[in-house]
Amino acid sequence: GAGVSQSPRYKVAKRGQDVALRCDPISGHVSLFWYQQALGQGPEFLTYFQNEAQLDKSGLPSDRFFAERPEGSVSTLKIQRTQQEDSAVYLCASSLYVTARAGYTFGSGTRLTVV
């Protein structure tokens, strides 16, 4: 596609429910990032994939968060047993190269509300 597509755009989950957030990067983009943006804050890094390899998951806040990109294209961020503090916008970004010389393209985000 022409851009980075994220789905769903909005998700309301009951506390304790598992959720899965999807990111479709631009075709051929090697690098894929997940960021978490709390209300009124800048995004914070969660995890980074280079093709199918998860090279950095240092930003994942707990073992309830899991991300995968099994074929090096679509990625899924899964949050198990959601808590209220997980409420945020989850942003996906992709980049053509391993380095950022081509810049980044961001998706529109998934707004997760845990009630």
Place this chain on the structure above:
Amino acid sequence: KNEVEQSPQNLTAQEGEFITINCSYSVGISALHWLQQHPGGGIVSLFMLSSGKKKHGRLIATINIQEKHSSLHITASHPRDSAVYICAVGGKGAQKLVFGQGTRLTINP
């Protein structure tokens, strides 16, 4: 102290005014990005720069590597420029971005 600091956090101006948003960072970087975020969450990349100055339409971005400081300027501001503007840096050898907290800009007609 955050690695990336923006000022001001909020800025309200009248249509036509010249706008400046500042960004200071504390780490060595490979590039600095200026991003625009409208309500609804989507982020648009405005500039990526590692030195000097870039201009696109009414937007100008400058960076001073020695002082670890960047500015985003908007000339002849318009209500459609109202958005959150975010500064982000890519560290040397690191692919991920570190973001500032954003500056909420409101341009009144």
